[in-house]
Amino acid sequence: MRVFIGVDLGSTTTKALILDDAGEVVGRGITNSRSNYNVAVAIARAEAFIETLFNLLARRLRETPALADVEERLRAALKREFRMEQHLQQLAYLRKILVETASDSRYGERASLMVDAIARITDTMVAGAPKRFRFSRPPTEFFRDLASGEFLELAQAEANASNGAFNFDTMAGVFDKAILKVENRGLDLSFSANITPALERCLERFSDKVGERASTVWDLVMDISETKLDVASSVGTGYGRARLPFPKKQIRSEILCHGLGAHTMFGATRTVLDIGGQDTKAIQVDADGIVTSFQMNDRCAAGCGRYLGYIADEMNLGLHELGPLADRAQRSVKINSTCTVFAGAELRDRLTMGQKREDILAGLHRAIILRAMSLLARSGGVANELTFTGGVARNSAAVKALRALVKENYGDVTLNISEDSICTGALGAAIFAWRTVHQEGMAT
Amino acid sequence: MSGAQTEDVHKEPSMRLQKDMIGGHFQALANAKKNGKKVVYTFVPGNLAELLAAFEVLPVLPEINALQSGMRKKSGMFIGEAEKLGHSEDVCTYVKCDIGMLKNGNIGPTGEKLPDPDLLLLSYTGCFTFLKWFELLRQEYDCPIAMLHVPYQADGKIEPGHREYVVNQLRTEVIPKLEEVTGKKFDIDKLREHLKLSVQAEDDFVAVLESAKHRPSPIDSYFGGVYYIGPMFTSFRGSEAGVTYYRALRQEVEKRLAAGVGPITPDGPMGEEKFRLVVEGPPNWTSFREFWKMFHDEGAVVVASSYTKVGGLYDRGFRHDPENPLETLADYCAGCYTNLNLPQRIDLLCQYVEEFDADGLLINSVKSCNSFSAGQLLILREVEKRTGRPGGFVESDLVDPRYFSGANIKNRLESYLQMIDQKRSVGVSAAPGMPHSKVDVEMGP
Numbered sequence A: 001m002r003v004f005i006g007v008d009l010g011s012t013t014t015k016a017l018i019l020d021d022a023g024e025v026v027g028r029g030i031t032n033s034r035s036n037y038n039v040a041v042a043i044a045r046a047e048a049f050i051e052t053l054f055n056l057l058a059r060r061l062r063e064t065p066a067l068a069d070v071e072e073r074l075r076a077a078l079k080r081e082f083r084m085e086q087h088l089q090q091l092a093y094l095r096k097i098l099v100e101t102a103s104d105s106r107y108g109e110r111a112s113l114m115v116d117a118i119a120r121i122t123d124t125m126v127a128g129a130p131k132r133f134r135f136s137r138p139p140t141e142f143f144r145d146l147a148s149g150e151f152l153e154l155a156q157a158e159a160n161a162s163n164g165a166f167n168f169d170t171m172a173g174v175f176d177k178a179i180l181k182v183e184n185r186g187l188d189l190s191f192s193a194n195i196t197p198a199l200e201r202c203l204e205r206f207s208d209k210v211g212e213r214a215s216t217v218w219d220l221v222m223d224i225s226e227t228k229l230d231v232a233s234s235v236g237t238g239y240g241r242a243r244l245p246f247p248k249k250q251i252r253s254e255i256l257c258h259g260l261g262a263h264t265m266f267g268a269t270r271t272v273l274d275i276g277g278q279d280t281k282a283i284q285v286d287a288d289g290i291v292t293s294f295q296m297n298d299r300c301a302a303g304c305g306r307y308l309g310y311i312a313d314e315m316n317l318g319l320h321e322l323g324p325l326a327d328r329a330q331r332s333v334k335i336n337s338t339c340t341v342f343a344g345a346e347l348r349d350r351l352t353m354g355q356k357r358e359d360i361l362a363g364l365h366r367a368i369i370l371r372a373m374s375l376l377a378r379s380g381g382v383a384n385e386l387t388f389t390g391g392v393a394r395n396s397a398a399v400k401a402l403r404a405l406v407k408e409n410y411g412d413v414t415l416n417i418s419e420d421s422i423c424t425g426a427l428g429a430a431i432f433a434w435r436t437v438h439q440e441g442m443a444t
Numbered sequence B: 001m002s003g004a005q006t007e008d009v010h011k012e013p014s015m016r017l018q019k020d021m022i023g024g025h026f027q028a029l030a031n032a033k034k035n036g037k038k039v040v041y042t043f044v045p046g047n048l049a050e051l052l053a054a055f056e057v058l059p060v061l062p063e064i065n066a067l068q069s070g071m072r073k074k075s076g077m078f079i080g081e082a083e084k085l086g087h088s089e090d091v092c093t094y095v096k097c098d099i100g101m102l103k104n105g106n107i108g109p110t111g112e113k114l115p116d117p118d119l120l121l122l123s124y125t126g127c128f129t130f131l132k133w134f135e136l137l138r139q140e141y142d143c144p145i146a147m148l149h150v151p152y153q154a155d156g157k158i159e160p161g162h163r164e165y166v167v168n169q170l171r172t173e174v175i176p177k178l179e180e181v182t183g184k185k186f187d188i189d190k191l192r193e194h195l196k197l198s199v200q201a202e203d204d205f206v207a208v209l210e211s212a213k214h215r216p217s218p219i220d221s222y223f224g225g226v227y228y229i230g231p232m233f234t235s236f237r238g239s240e241a242g243v244t245y246y247r248a249l250r251q252e253v254e255k256r257l258a259a260g261v262g263p264i265t266p267d268g269p270m271g272e273e274k275f276r277l278v279v280e281g282p283p284n285w286t287s288f289r290e291f292w293k294m295f296h297d298e299g300a301v302v303v304a305s306s307y308t309k310v311g312g313l314y315d316r317g318f319r320h321d322p323e324n325p326l327e328t329l330a331d332y333c334a335g336c337y338t339n340l341n342l343p344q345r346i347d348l349l350c351q352y353v354e355e356f357d358a359d360g361l362l363i364n365s366v367k368s369c370n371s372f373s374a375g376q377l378l379i380l381r382e383v384e385k386r387t388g389r390p391g392g393f394v395e396s397d398l399v400d401p402r403y404f405s406g407a408n409i410k411n412r413l414e415s416y417l418q419m420i421d422q423k424r425s426v427g428v429s430a431a432p433g434m435p436h437s438k439v440d441v442e443m444g445p
Helices: A037-062 A071-102 A110-134 A143-161 A168-185 A191-205 A207-225 A254-265 A305-314 A319-327 A340-352 A357-379 A396-410 A421-438 B013-030 B049-054 B062-071 B075-084 B093-103 B129-140 B160-182 B188-213 B225-233 B240-259 B288-296 B325-334 B342-355 B376-387 B406-424
Strands: A002-009 A013-019 A025-032 A230-237 A271-275 A280-285 A291-296 A386-389 B039-041 B058-060 B119-124 B145-149 B275-280 B300-305 B360-366 B391-396
Touching: A002 A037, A002 A254, A002 A421, A013 A037, A013 A421, A025 A037, A025 A421, A037 A071, A037 A168, A037 A191, A037 A207, A071 A110, A071 A143, A071 A168, A071 A191, A071 A207, A110 A143, A110 A168, A143 A168, A191 A207, A230 A254, A230 A421, A254 A271, A254 A280, A254 A291, A254 A386, A254 A421, A254 B406, A271 A357, A271 A421, A280 A357, A291 A357, A291 B406, A305 A319, A305 A340, A305 A357, A319 A357, A319 A396, A340 A357, A357 A396, A386 A396, A386 A421, B013 B058, B013 B225, B013 B240, B049 B058, B049 B160, B049 B188, B049 B325, B062 B075, B062 B093, B075 B093, B093 B129, B119 B129, B119 B160, B145 B160, B160 B325, B188 B225, B188 B240, B188 B300, B188 B325, B225 B240, B275 B342, B288 B300, B288 B406, B300 B342, B342 B360, B342 B376, B360 B376, B360 B406, B376 B391, B391 B406
Parallel strands: A002 A230, A271 A386, B039 B058, B039 B119, B119 B145, B275 B300, B275 B360, B360 B391
Antiparallel strands: A002 A013, A013 A025, A271 A280, A280 A291
16 A cells, blocks of 8 residues: 655654545554654654554455444454553563663662562553553553653652652652653554554454454454555655655655645635744645745744643643643733743742632733734734644643634634644645655655 | 855855955054054945045944954854943844944954044944944044934935935035044045046946846855945945956856856855845844855855845946035935835835846844844735745844854745745645545544
């Protein structure tokens, strides 16, 4: 099967998106960007390949009448088992590295106690995996976030129980070192390497329902596992694009990719606002999705995703918790500062004055969007539809503030936000890759 | 306007010639007091080079010192010095760099101390900062000051009354001050002789600028352009050395033109010309070579720029007129780019985009230069609208190294160039049947 890949190497997350020959999106992968860009790209691509194969599997299952009654549940269950298998692989490796790290001579006599604690903690994590993956959707797709949440909670309990033999901070330090190694190791988390045990468990669980049809399922899945995905063309974009192992012609600016991606999602849009980790872009596109002008923040990253990250850290919250908390605001506290660091100071000041966290957060979200409004104005304003993309478009409070300010400034214009907005740049890049083959006849 | 460069830098022969000329000038300045020469501090836009030459005084141009400091990586330290003295972060960095240099012994680019001024000749041509700058210098030096106020072209033209007003100031303010300082009587015939030399150099200079209308352009009219304007905008207009330089430069450019080759960059001859740009705004000096590289790496050549017009719009037909020596100086001062109103600037840039068949207008918006930066977004939109060619916008600073964010500028420039490229391929339709990107299986874990 011939595929076309777009990779968006952002400062916070790396996204890969795959199109098939018909130009349909068949797979996407996302991972957190890290110090090693190559690993981030490899993981995002691998994830997108996995999704592509699951997508193919879904098609094949649907086309198999004999499995019609179990197809949907089977597919969902297999995917969850597969995700769990990946998780277990990473946990096993994390355990090994944690033990190695904790065994360092610098920890002296504490080492053996810590190693024992790590064994208990990781045993608990492994034992908890089925519950986590089979019966609910994990709160995050990133192993780092999932593992750290669990590990640190259990480590706190172990530290408390150690009667001062070792403390929580030491354990957290060990974890920080180990998780970096796990992330950068590049374990084989591919479909073919992890599908067999997942399928075995799945068929066992569904043995009553699948019965003798198990061999049909087995053959079908194995067939998919052996499907070769030929990459006909790749295009890279995003801040790390220069690091991508593509020829220069296959590297595109994220401005163009976001413009084209947004145009593909919402054909009538003429204005695109992208708020990413470290930059905010206001882009105008024409009827073909071609960029006609753009403005970006310069010198200062206040008003970007990192601003929210900073505020989340200041408030001891997860990034994904900010929006929902701000949504509970009764009123929006006016935040005048346009500087991330000053906003942090203002935040603490407001808290000591007894103002509610949610009200302050609502004000901070509005402050970010105010910065974006200035860029929008400078790029040429909002003519008809505005499409909001980038990681911050996932934040409900930011969307709410944008909606209000756009209405205030430009009247009733349609605001488009795709559930897949984070993949907009990767989508644009993938279309460029698709075009290089389909329209320029050039394969790379 | 040569800067400090490393050994492996490629240079045009004219650049070496210019370097020697500038070296000679700074040598003369270093020995000025010893040789009994008088020294005048003045500005590039509206500088009265021929008049100064007629009085045999040596000019010092503070903006040139500042940009030289920028290229020699000294401006950061100088600006820091000026900020210690209380100058705000937002003050023009040329001013702060100059003040910092002054406070550090006023050592010029050749390593020799610049002489104190015998006269501060303030030619005011559209930049208010110049007034404040010389107020600061007056606090430092105990010397006379002559103010030449040039009326802004508010209505888009030089009115007869403007000319008269400036000529009157030359007669009653500038020339008497020069006579007083030098002890010499004003000799109008000597001024005419210098003006004749100016005209010769101006013709050759314009031929060089016009060469960029060819494809490929044999020159870069911004990054290379700042070298080409050097002698003309400073102390060599109206001199034999200036005539020789522009003759040599023109020959050099015509040779490249005949050979069908592009500009020489510091990294060697430029590769294929892929983009032709008009640039508005001064360049960044602290990362000049890096900035230029971002362009030539992408095959982008600047075919016309407004910055190379701050010392006069010779390419629009202005020539010094030896027959009307004082009137021509007045017209020259009033005609500098900094003295043009916004509609005039827009007209000029639109003409450049069209005459030089450029792909679009790129603005380098300089943080600390209000004179250039005010109205730039309006200029951009208007030029885009009138020419139908896309505009680009990058931001940096003159000589404050803190305000050059390489990754950011490169990102924007590359995006702009790719945007031009994408526009060229209009007609290539979007992918057929490209759906709303929804995948029919659940994503994520």
